[in-house]
Amino acid sequence: MKLAVSGLAADRGAGIIFENVGFTLERGTGLVVIGPNGAGKSTLIRAVAGLLRPSAGTVVLEGGGEEWPDVAAACHYLGPANAMKPALTVRENLTFWRDFGGQRDCDIAAALEIVGLAHTAELPFSYLSTGQRRRVSIAKLFLNRRPLWLLDEPTSGLDAAAEARFAELLRDHLEDGGIAVAATHLPLDVAGLRELRFGAAVAA
Ligand SMILES: Nc1ncnc2c1ncn2[C@@H]1O[C@H](COP(=O)(O)OP(=O)(O)OP(=O)(O)O)[C@@H](O)[C@H]1O
Numbered sequence: 001m002k003l004a005v006s007g008l009a010a011d012r013g014a015g016i017i018f019e020n021v022g023f024t025l026e027r028g029t030g031l032v033v034i035g036p037n038g039a040g041k042s043t044l045i046r047a048v049a050g051l052l053r054p055s056a057g058t059v060v061l062e063g064g065g066e067e068w069p070d071v072a073a074a075c076h077y078l079g080p081a082n083a084m085k086p087a088l089t090v091r092e093n094l095t096f097w098r099d100f101g102g103q104r105d106c107d108i109a110a111a112l113e114i115v116g117l118a119h120t121a122e123l124p125f126s127y128l129s130t131g132q133r134r135r136v137s138i139a140k141l142f143l144n145r146r147p148l149w150l151l152d153e154p155t156s157g158l159d160a161a162a163e164a165r166f167a168e169l170l171r172d173h174l175e176d177g178g179i180a181v182a183a184t185h186l187p188l189d190v191a192g193l194r195e196l197r198f199g200a201a202v203a204a
Pocket residue numbers: 012013014017035036037038039040041042043044183
């Protein structure tokens with residue numbers, strides 16, 4: 001399986017945000033997108049996920065077969081916001097996302113265990129700290145198996161231990177043959193990640 005992005009450009013109304021962005025990621029490889037505020041990192045992640053129509057270029061997932069025919073089927077998009085209802089419990093929120101994802105590869109207790117938050121299942125999401133909320137969002141990645149992770153500031157708000165745990169989970173994902181694209185300000189401690197720098201050059 002291969003994610004091939006070619007000649008990608010995005011325009012958000014006030015002008016071109018980026019253009020001529022291209023990269024190819026094979027199974028087991030990841031790309032970190034870095035750059036200053038407003039450079040277009042989130043825009044790129046949204047365009048790759050199919051949430052924003054690019055003004056030029058293509059995003060193609062090759063070799064996914066019947067199970068993963070395209071990016072939409074194959075990806076998890078983890079946005080910069082957590083996309084959880086504050087008044088619902090952690091379990092209720094994750095139940096929504098598990099059902100939305102269609103498959104049930106991991107139960108909610110197990111997904112929370114992965115991020116070290118099994119004890120929060122019955123708490124309203126609004127009771128959690130900033131870092132705990134992010135970790136619950138990361139747990140979404142494990143409810144339904146997806147080979148392509150598109151991550152926007154995945155470690156925002158995490159403490160050092162949680163950041164290290166996330167790096168471990170990302171390494172495991174890549175070692176299992178997954179692909180990842182992550183926009184981040186914080187370095188991810190994962191060997192072999194390629195880098196795409198926004199703000200100056202825009203090709204990896
Ligand atoms: N919904 C929107 N409508 C119009 N313009 C937008 C929208 N969202 C973002 N932009 C603009 O697109 C540009 C790129 O924003 P983007 O969020 O992709 O940057 P970023 O690199 O992710 O920044 P940050 O590091 O602050 O998260 C900015 O100039 C921003 O103002």
